[in-house]
Amino acid sequence: MSVVLNFKSHLSELFAQALREVAPDVAQTEVLIERPKIAAHGDYACNLAMQLAKPLRKSPRDIAQALIAALPASDAVAKVEIAGAGFINVFITTAAKQGVVCGVLQAGAGYGHVHIGAGRKVQVEFVSANPTGPLHVGHGRGAAVGDCLCNVLHAAGWNVTREFYYNDAGVQIDNLTLSVQLRCKGVTPDDPSWPEAGYRGDYIADVARSYMAKETVEADDQHTTGKGDVNDAEAIRHFAVAYLRREQDLDLRAFQVEFDVFSLESALYSDGKVEETVKQLIASGHTYEQDGALWLRTTAFGDDKDRVMRKTDGGYTYFVPDVAYHLDKWRRGFTRVINEQGADHHSTITRVRAGLQALDAGIPRGWPDYVLHQMVTVLKNGEEVKISKRAGSYVTLRDLIDEVGCDATRYFLAARHPDSQLVFDIDLAKSKSNDNPVYYIQYAHARISAVLAQWDGERQALLNADVSLLNSEYETALLQQLIDYPQVIETAATELAPHLIAFYLKDLAADFHSYYNASRFLVDDEATKLARLSLICAVAQVMRNGLALLGVNAPDKM
RNA sequence: GCGCCCGUAGCUCAGCUGGAUAGAGUACUUGGCUACGAACCAAGGGGUCGGGCGUUCGAAUCGCUCCGGGCGCACCA
Structure with missing residues (x-):
């Protein structure tokens, strides 16, 4: 008997065969197999008969009857029955379900991996905070969701690249430079002369102090030393960006998030990619000059108003390097790109896509994909927390990690x-x-x-356990959970919904705790003991696998 | 005003591409450790799925509309 590890696709194939025989004319109908909520409705259900009732002009129950008669035999199927309006309910044999234990133990950390990605490249850009201050809670959510999404996509067979984009050029950095410079001069944010757009957090003072003390900071393998000259704005800018990039790197490290590639906005200028993009946009004929500025006709691509590319002061708006950056992603061969960002940036979606379309570079209309996370509110003692000492106007990711720990922070944010x-x-x-x-x-x-620590046997023996002894209601529930795991990964990957992993793990833990309270594992009967231990060993394996996707530890003691 | 997201139990939230009796946790009421870890388990009450109309054999899920909340509507990112 061959071991079936994915019942859903197995049944889907069986029904597709039956369909071809019963109703060849509508054999293209998609076969949907779902998990009924109620146990009496079987392990899997198919609604094909109801879908076909109209085109075939026959009663659903008659069609169901015919489909069942034509269903190829399978070792995994114990019983098939018609229920309700015409549902076909399938019951899986317990032997087939019990097989999952061995499957999990043999696959180990690889259990649950699926191949829908087929090794294709996908780039996920997330966090991408401006280097103007420590990461805040919103970035934390982006980091947790983005990192978990990457893990899920990897488990689903994608070749994932994690990327962080630093907006280290433009007006925000000018504000940062000015703020640090003022602090160097001893001006504080409560001074009347402090600019409206200036940064007010305590960390600005730290940067200024470090710059004046001629300290050296290291970021992305580059060493930058403070010059200590209050009047050298360029030196201050350079140092401030390096300092804050290092700070963000440390935040990310504390959150256990790692990136494969860091891209810098400034590099797009120095490499000439911004200029090249502008030239290409002009050449494609979608630009025009008005009021002393250069505009892109983004309204031709679904935007609600045209956008300025080059300001009257000669500088480019952030939108131009954004388009240049995405063109670069495309040229690097990422036919799939997912940008994870805060929902407050959602207006860029239409703009960036419009800009890419205007390039006439053969980029698909809906490229790239986006996952937007909504805002985070932090609550303490029942009240909303809005500020932190260090950043002033917002709660930092570091505050959360320090207060509740990395595991809990990652879990809650994802x-x-x-x-x-x-x-x-x-x-x-x-x-x-x-x-x-x-x-x-x-x-x-x-x-x-x-x-398992109290058991004195060899782990290897669990692979040969007689799993046919696993047939209590608790054991059946756990077997089903283990069987469902690969499907959870597949859904989380296709829906770009990493939170499903967290919910699955909670359900799995609940079923285990019930089992634990209802039965003993270290019993005298050797066969029973091995069977039960093999099951909980498999449960622990899946928990480790799932928690790893979330980036949360699976401790042996706590 | 326009665009995007959300509205499910007192509270925090699930509900997969429409499916059969809408689920967890928490809070509340009870019960369970001389048993492998009680950071656990078991039982109970708690709902017009924001309102309405429509599509469908079938709607929390899809469409329209209204109400409520969040975010965004820069020659900032």
């Missing part, structure tokens, strides 16, 4: 649908109790580790 606003409750994330889902999941893993 465990929500990106589309919904997030309330980060510091008290909840900190609580080492049953109301904290992170500990709930980690505790399940630690419990399994503790049981």
Whole structure:
């Protein structure tokens, strides 16, 4: 008997065959296999008969009857029945389900990986904060969601590149330079002369102090030393950017997020890529001069108004290097790019895509993809927290990591649908109790580790356990969870919804805790003991795999 | 005013490309450690899925509309 590890696709194939025989005319109909919510409705259900009722002008139940008669035999299928309006419910044999234990133990860390990506390249750009201050909670959400998404895509068979884009040029950096310079001169933000757009956080003073003390900072393998000259704006700019990039790098390291590539906006200028993009846009005929500025006719590509490319002062708006940057991504061979960013930047989507279309470079209309996360509100003692000492006007990612730890921060920031606003409750994330889902999941893993540690056998023996002994309701539920895991990864990857992993793990942990309370593992009967241990060993493996996708530790003790 | 996102139990949220009786956690009420870790488990109450109309055999899910909340509408990023 061959081991079936993906029942959904297996059944889908069986029904497709039956369909070709029963109704060749509509054999193109997509076969959907779903998991019913109620156990009495079987393990899998197919609604094909109901879909075909109209085109075939027959009753769903008659069609279901015919489909069942034509269904090829399979070792994995125990029973097929018609229910309700014409659902076809399929029951999987327990033997086939029990096979998953061996499957998990053999595949190990690779269990759950699927191949929908087929090794294709995908670039995920996330965080991409301006080097003008420490990372804030919003960047944290971007980091958690983006990193988890990358892990999920990798597990789904994609060849992933993580990229961070630094906007180290432009007006924001001018403001940063000015702010640091003023601090060097001893001017503080409460002084009346402090500019409206200036940065007010305490960290600006740190940068100024470090620059004046001629310290050396290291960022991206480059060493930058403060010149100590209050009047050299260029030196201050250079130093401030390096200083803050290092600071952000340290924030990311503390959050255990790593990038493959860092791209700099300034490099797009020095490499001539911005100029080249402008020339190409002009050549494509979608630009015009008006009021002393150069405009791009983005309205021709779905934007609600045209955009300025070159300002009257001769500088380019951020939009031009953005287009140049994305053209560069395309030329690097990324036919798929996903930009993860805060929803407050959503207006750039239309603009960047319009700019790329205007280039006539053969880039598809909907390229690149976007995942936008909504805003984060931080709550403490039931009240919203809006400021931090260091940054002044916002809560930093570092504040959260220091207060609740890396694991809990990552979990909470990744465990929500990106589309919904997030309330980060510091008290909840900190609580080492049953109301904290992170500990709930980690505790399940630690419990399994503790049981296995007390068992004096060889792990290898678990591979030969008689899994046919696993047939209690608790065991059946866990087997089904293990079977579902690859499907969860597939859905999370196609929907770009990493939060599904977090919910899955909570469900898996819940089923395990129930099992734990209802049964003993280290029993006298050797066969029973091995069977149960092999199951919980497989559960622990899947927990490790899933937690790794979230970037959360799976501790053996806590 | 225009665009994007959201509205599901008191609170925080799931609900996969429409499916059968809408689910968790938390809070509240009860019960379970001389048993592998009680950071756990079991049981109970709690809902016009924001309102309305439509499409469909079938809608929390799709479409339209209204109400409410967030974000964005720069020659800032």
